[in-house]
Amino acid sequence: MSAGVLFDAPGPATAARHRIYTIVSLIAVAGMVGYVIWRLYDTEQLTYEKWEPFLTPKYVRALLVEGLLKTLQMAATAVVLAVAVGGLLGVGKLSDHGWVRWPCWAFVEFFRAVPVLLLMIFSWFLIGIEWSGASYWGVVTALALYNGAVLAEVFRAGVLAVPKGQSEAAYAVGMRKSQVMNIVLLPQAVKIMLPAILSQCVVVLKDTALGYAILAPGLTEVGKRIFREFGNHVPTMIVIAFLYIIVNLILTWIATWVQKKFVGEKKVLEVSMTAGLDTGRAV
Amino acid sequence: MEAVLDNIGLVGWAFAHTVLLFLFSGVLSLLLGTFLVALRVGPVVVLQRAAATYVTVVRNTPLLIILMFFQFAAPKLGVTFNFIDVQWGEVSMTSFFGAAVVSLSLYTSTFVCEALRSGVNSVPLGQAEAARAIGLSFGGVMSQVVLPQAYRASVPPLASVQIALLKNTTVAGVFGVMEALARMRILTNNFTGQKIGIFLAFAIVFVVLVEVLSFLASRLERRWRIA
Numbered sequence: 001m002s003a004g005v006l007f008d009a010p011g012p013a014t015a016a017r018h019r020i021y022t023i024v025s026l027i028a029v030a031g032m033v034g035y036v037i038w039r040l041y042d043t044e045q046l047t048y049e050k051w052e053p054f055l056t057p058k059y060v061r062a063l064l065v066e067g068l069l070k071t072l073q074m075a076a077t078a079v080v081l082a083v084a085v086g087g088l089l090g091v092g093k094l095s096d097h098g099w100v101r102w103p104c105w106a107f108v109e110f111f112r113a114v115p116v117l118l119l120m121i122f123s124w125f126l127i128g129i130e131w132s133g134a135s136y137w138g139v140v141t142a143l144a145l146y147n148g149a150v151l152a153e154v155f156r157a158g159v160l161a162v163p164k165g166q167s168e169a170a171y172a173v174g175m176r177k178s179q180v181m182n183i184v185l186l187p188q189a190v191k192i193m194l195p196a197i198l199s200q201c202v203v204v205l206k207d208t209a210l211g212y213a214i215l216a217p218g219l220t221e222v223g224k225r226i227f228r229e230f231g232n233h234v235p236t237m238i239v240i241a242f243l244y245i246i247v248n249l250i251l252t253w254i255a256t257w258v259q260k261k262f263v264g265e266k267k268v269l270e271v272s273m274t275a276g277l278d279t280g281r282a283v
Numbered sequence: 284m285e286a287v288l289d290n291i292g293l294v295g296w297a298f299a300h301t302v303l304l305f306l307f308s309g310v311l312s313l314l315l316g317t318f319l320v321a322l323r324v325g326p327v328v329v330l331q332r333a334a335a336t337y338v339t340v341v342r343n344t345p346l347l348i349i350l351m352f353f354q355f356a357a358p359k360l361g362v363t364f365n366f367i368d369v370q371w372g373e374v375s376m377t378s379f380f381g382a383a384v385v386s387l388s389l390y391t392s393t394f395v396c397e398a399l400r401s402g403v404n405s406v407p408l409g410q411a412e413a414a415r416a417i418g419l420s421f422g423g424v425m426s427q428v429v430l431p432q433a434y435r436a437s438v439p440p441l442a443s444v445q446i447a448l449l450k451n452t453t454v455a456g457v458f459g460v461m462e463a464l465a466r467m468r469i470l471t472n473n474f475t476g477q478k479i480g481i482f483l484a485f486a487i488v489f490v491v492l493v494e495v496l497s498f499l500a501s502r503l504e505r506r507w508r509i510a
Contacts, residue, residue, distance in 0.1 A: 209345035248343035
């Protein structure tokens, strides 16, 4: 139901009332924005010294290379591993053999229910907190396991969404089970799953920020260094949040584009506890 | 595992913090999310845009960044939660707790808003038309007819959002609330040899909590289902 159905096309009296509402709410919104800006000004957060680091090439480079690039690298590694884990588990959950299906099911249920931060701290301790690379791989391991478990459901739903006639036809021409899965079902399922996988990337990217808890490199770490040095906590947090938001919006935009291009008007693949494009997405 | 059993009291109080964080932010996020969805589907374009901007900005910001903001940046703007100071047994609700509840609520409310909006979209067209035909105003259409049905239709996505909130409370452990994650970290530090047992113990409690939540949600869904 579109929002347009919830109320009539306004008549003259209602249109006048709506104009008043619009003016009042415009003033209220402008007032709120104005108050925030005044508050920033009043507490001297808008001075040049506080924002100077973000105009200094040295710090901008640190922010983009050691921060953003490292974060993206961490997220990309985790996504690749998560897709691998998810593919294996998803196909495993569809297996005809109970001894394959049940462990996969248990693995998926366990890692979907455990908070990713708990997993992150555990992998960090497990890899060994003395080693300097432990925090990086702690983040990657935790994200790969958690999102792998989530993607397993996506894979399973994707394979099940392929029309039944496809596998029946494949069996009819004499293909083996693994051939049906690899040659017929998975290639078609990937097309259906692509938007869901891409919007899961937003979740992975947001969760890389959790690496802060285990001293991982990335945007939050560079941000911490900058505000420790300059005492400019407010501008730093704004800049870091801005960088995350921009990358996430680009990812969302790509996911929507892929959705339109490859899946078309068909319904988006919906799996509980995952990222749907416009419903309870990317928690 | 012995480390957990020997400190079972501390672990219990840690989970009490987790559950309290979840309950407070759960209720607040539902209220704020309902308010946001009312703005988003309402007739005033300015408010639609404002709510949409808020949702886009907050939902694309990592939760940790929001908590960091309230921890480090907000005090510089004069926003503090020092007035909160409740001690109850081993549960201490201080400014850290307040900041965590506010951040979790602000963050989760955007997802509640989106879940409810999908619910509003699933209410059949005829319902709103019929409500308007008998002369209900926008407020009446929403509160009497559309939102009650939207709430029912959005139980499954809302449950996912609240389960995610329960798991997200662990982030508060990084910022001074002595909840499950913070306790697990301390125990793992003190008993490095038992890290696997400690992790499994905490993880299993979370699995149980999540299962309880999803059981309640499926009960609620079955009970409230529109015939």
